[in-house]
Amino acid sequence: MAVDAAALDTATTPQPRRRSRRRGFPIGWLVPVAILVFWYLAYTFEWVNPILFSSPVEVVQTLWTSTLDGTLPMHLGTSVGRWLLGFAIGAVLGLALGAVTGLSSFFERLLDPTVQMLRTVPIMGLVPLFIVWFGLGELPKVILIAFATFFQVYIQMYHGIRSIDRKLLEVGRMYELSTLATLRRIVVPGAMPSILQGIRLGLGIAWLALVIAELTGANSGVGYWMQTGREYVRVDVVLAALIVFAVVGKVVDSLVRLLERRLLDWRDTIEREM
């Protein structure tokens, strides 16, 4: 009320603006650093079997040398390529089908039960099938990743559309918006939080599917590199590969979150405080 009265008689009320995100000591790093220190101590004082474990220093050296000799960049390039291709295919199909079932109850009744049923199939179980069907090349890996991505994106798209406030659609009707204009001006922006969520979850699950695909019958990629480490009992290589997986996954996740924040700065939710 006080704000209201002020706004009425003067125009001097300060423009409400984005609050700056609280920046303090990055406590999120405490736990990883502690683990690293503990790991180093455990190795140095031989609390663990040094044959089955390597020191953090050794792992960093492995990362460094394999970067310099081109092994890691080559494997990483292959993995990221597969990942993005599989993700793109799965995401496009998921967005398209999610839009169809989200917008039409007929197609929802026709297709959604099947999708929900397929969704419960564990992707690990599909690996042997895909190898039998598609061999050991790129195809089964990309399909596996696309398959995993599809469901995440599909479900978020479907829910995003279904949860749009009917009351806002009525606003569109009052202004005689065409179907296309309603989609563009109300449905898509309204579903955007959910769509971006789907993309973020989809990227995550695609990354998991990539690891699964590369651990089973690949001859390139970070997963394959990890597999060779296992065969030659090079624990440093296995750990180095794990770190690469974790870091790339985290970086991409942060990028998508950044995109989310930029596109969705109109939202008033707890999430933005985090």
Add this chain to the structure above:
Amino acid sequence: MSTSITVDGVSRVFSGRNGDVVALQGATFDVKAGEFVALVGPSGCGKSTVLRCIAGLDTDYTGEVHVGERRVSAPSTEAGMVFQEHRLLPWLTVRQNILFGFVGTAAQQRERADELLTLMHLEAFAGAHPHELSGGMAQRAAIARALAPRPDVLLLDEPFGALDAFTRIEMQDALREVWRQHNTTALLVTHDIEEAVVLADRVVVMAARPGRVRHVEDIALPFPRNRASDEFAHVRASLLAQFSLVH
């Protein structure tokens, strides 16, 4: 430009799990071109339903609704609607929301938005998103959005229902002023008799179960109306008496 509204023998039945609800039975009244009419009645008497029929959002009724010469069968930009909740699009700024239904060149858009922002005292919040507004500001933005395409009739469904008493009084004065400046026909649904007496040239009183028009009262008080005057109290009392007959 303004246009008349005629509601002629409108009946609307909702069929639900617990049987049929007769929301409206033969509701008949009119609003003359340029007039400000308030529609009052107890909760559930069909006020919102009538308004939705006039807006063209609800077409499953019998009887006839005309806006000007046009028989209403679908929503039209001729009518501007302000809902009980502000219904601003949360991803648009106040300025973008106000222009949501306005068609024009970039220059016309800028001019119209500035005009309405000034009129509704929202200049300082043009770039804010709806969640940054107070209830009163959001409702002012919603009124500005309804006015932007210069509708011939303005339909308002308890637009101030959720506001505190002080903001409500401010908004009532602002609404009357805006209505005068825009020279439009206004139909305001409210459950607040005082609000009806403050604003309206005429008050239509509805009764519930089944929803129907019970009484129409001319409010002859001159503007601006003094809420504390004896005449005001007298008119409000006589309307209240109508209201208690209704129950």
